[in-house]
Amino acid sequence: MTVLGIETSCDDTAAAVLRVGDGVEILSSKVTSQVAEHADFGGVVPEIAARAHAVRLPDLAAAALAEAGVAPAALDLIAATAGPGLIGGVMSGFTFAKGLSLAAGVPLMPVNHLAGHALSVELSGHVPFPYLLLLVSGGHTQLLVVEDAVTFRRLGTTIDDAAGEAFDKTAKLLGLDGAGGPAIEKLAVNGDAARYDMPRPLLGRPGCDFSFSGMKTAIRQHVEEAVIALDAADIAASFQAAAVAHLISRTARAIEMAGEARHLVAAGGVAANTLLRSELETLATSEGWQLVVPPLKFCTDNAAMIALAGARQYLHLGPEAISGVMRLAPRARWPLDEREADVTLGSG
Numbered sequence: 001m002t003v004l005g006i007e008t009s010c011d012d013t014a015a016a017v018l019r020v021g022d023g024v025e026i027l028s029s030k031v032t033s034q035v036a037e038h039a040d041f042g043g044v045v046p047e048i049a050a051r052a053h054a055v056r057l058p059d060l061a062a063a064a065l066a067e068a069g070v071a072p073a074a075l076d077l078i079a080a081t082a083g084p085g086l087i088g089g090v091m092s093g094f095t096f097a098k099g100l101s102l103a104a105g106v107p108l109m110p111v112n113h114l115a116g117h118a119l120s121v122e123l124s125g126h127v128p129f130p131y132l133l134l135l136v137s138g139g140h141t142q143l144l145v146v147e148d149a150v151t152f153r154r155l156g157t158t159i160d161d162a163a164g165e166a167f168d169k170t171a172k173l174l175g176l177d178g179a180g181g182p183a184i185e186k187l188a189v190n191g192d193a194a195r196y197d198m199p200r201p202l203l204g205r206p207g208c209d210f211s212f213s214g215m216k217t218a219i220r221q222h223v224e225e226a227v228i229a230l231d232a233a234d235i236a237a238s239f240q241a242a243a244v245a246h247l248i249s250r251t252a253r254a255i256e257m258a259g260e261a262r263h264l265v266a267a268g269g270v271a272a273n274t275l276l277r278s279e280l281e282t283l284a285t286s287e288g289w290q291l292v293v294p295p296l297k298f299c300t301d302n303a304a305m306i307a308l309a310g311a312r313q314y315l316h317l318g319p320e321a322i323s324g325v326m327r328l329a330p331r332a333r334w335p336l337d338e339r340e341a342d343v344t345l346g347s348g
């Protein structure tokens with residue numbers, strides 16, 4: 001089937017056209033970032049993000065369709081993010097998708113943004129179900145067993161900050177410009193990871209939940225207590241080593257709990273981190289597992305993963321999946337192990 005994907009859950013506006021059948025063919029994939037719009041505010045401003053999505057999406061979707069050489073009425077499906085995320089942005093995108101669906105007479109599939117990340121690995125190749133997923137993004141840090149395109153069993157989640165958030169906050173405390181994760185990674189290259197003490201969260205605690213708030217507090221203290229100039233490279237390296245060690249130790253536990261899975265997939269922006277990738281590779285190899293990490297452009301937010309997840313879920317569930325979609329209210333919170341989007345207006 002030919003499917004248009006739409007993604008507007010945070011500060012990237014994205015549209016993509018895919019052909020999904022036995023395999024996957026990406027006909028077009030466009031992402032525009034709003035980094036410039038939010039730069040002066042030290043973070044994403046929800047109202048500005050929602051407006052920017054509303055302004056950009058019509059042209060971006062038209063451009064994705066034109067590049068793919070597909071007319072709207074020739075689509076078999078429109079797949080749009082319906083949550084979780086910044087609600088104004090999700091509503092901008094999903095409302096646009098409803099309009100296009102009605103105008104073009106094409107069914108609309110609501111997609112959980114996290115399902116997009118969870119299934120994105122198929123954009124770069126086939127991985128058999130079930131697989132263990134480490135989802136490490138700006139807003140989420142979870143370990144899930146992906147049983148099939150619609151069944152996700154959550155083994156662990158963060159009890160406070162997300163991993164990406166911890167990278168971003170550390171970068172901010174160090175006064176670094178631009179995207180937090182890449183800035184920390186770059187600075188850490190020349191740093192001494194053993195220089196600063198970092199907590200080892202949840203050490204020995206059963207299960208595979210995560211916690212990053214202690215690291216943030218430790219870094220703030222190191223920054224405040226620095227008498228002479230603090231060595232930012234050493235802080236960056238110490239934090240990165242501690243964050244990666246924590247992700248690895250919890251993932252090792254999840255491997256014990258993952259049943260039949262023998263593939264480990266990492267997705268989300270933090271999966272771009274080189275140290276994390278190499279440590280995951282070491283862990284997988286020592287367990288006799290195979291590690292699969294999608295290329296960076298599919299790890300961070302994009303619409304190809306939304307188109308793919310929408311198509312796979314629609315093919316799995318059938319047209320039942322979209323009954324009542326025109327009454328569907330997007331959700332700011334939508335845990336991945338809740339299969340249905342909530343159709344009651346106003347529910348969170």
Ligand code: ATP
Nearest residue numbers: 137138139140164181182268269270272273300301
């Ligand atoms: P969510 O999907 O949870 O709503 P999001 O879509 O905003 O969040 P992503 O785009 O998947 O998150 O990832 C962005 C995060 O990834 C940011 O917090 C960023 O700092 C982090 N990140 C990106 N590159 C790296 C890197 N090389 N090392 C560590 N973290 C990184």
Ligand code: FE
Nearest residue numbers: 117137300301
């Ligand atoms: Fe995301």
